[in-house]
Amino acid sequence: MNNECTIENCTKPVKARELCSMHHQRLMRHGDPLTIRPRRTKIVTNCxxxxxxxxxxxxxxxxxxxxxxxxxxTV
Known part of the structure; x- marks a missing residue:
């Protein structure tokens, strides 16, 4: 049994389903371990x-x- 993630070029240790923690989290959130979504950026506005x-x-x-x-x- 291989203890490395099954995703190509990923050598991190397996967490679950033969995936590392990062790829497993992506699988759970998006249904695909290769999905990368950018973080939301906060829109700066004036008071x-x-x-x-x-x-x-x-x-x-x-x-x-x-x-x-x-x-x-007032309420």
């Missing part, structure tokens, strides 16, 4: 508070203005 130039972090506001928005909004 929607008037005259604020900081980058937005939550619901379109920077951390300071999100706090103000959350605390002062």
């Amino acid at each position: 929607k508070w008037i005259n604020c130039t900081k980058s937005a972090s939550t619901k379109g506001y920077c951390s300071k203005h999100y706090y103000i928005h959350r605390v002062t909004r």
Whole structure:
């Protein structure tokens, strides 16, 4: 029994189904051990508070203005 991944040019140790951890994870997530999907990149936007130039972090506001928005909004 070979203890290396069965994917060509991969010499990592087998985890399950004759695949290394990385290829096994890809098989479980995408149904194919050779599938490579790029990571999502975060889109940087400015705070929607008037005259604020900081980058937005939550619901379109920077951390300071999100706090103000959350605390002062009426329910």
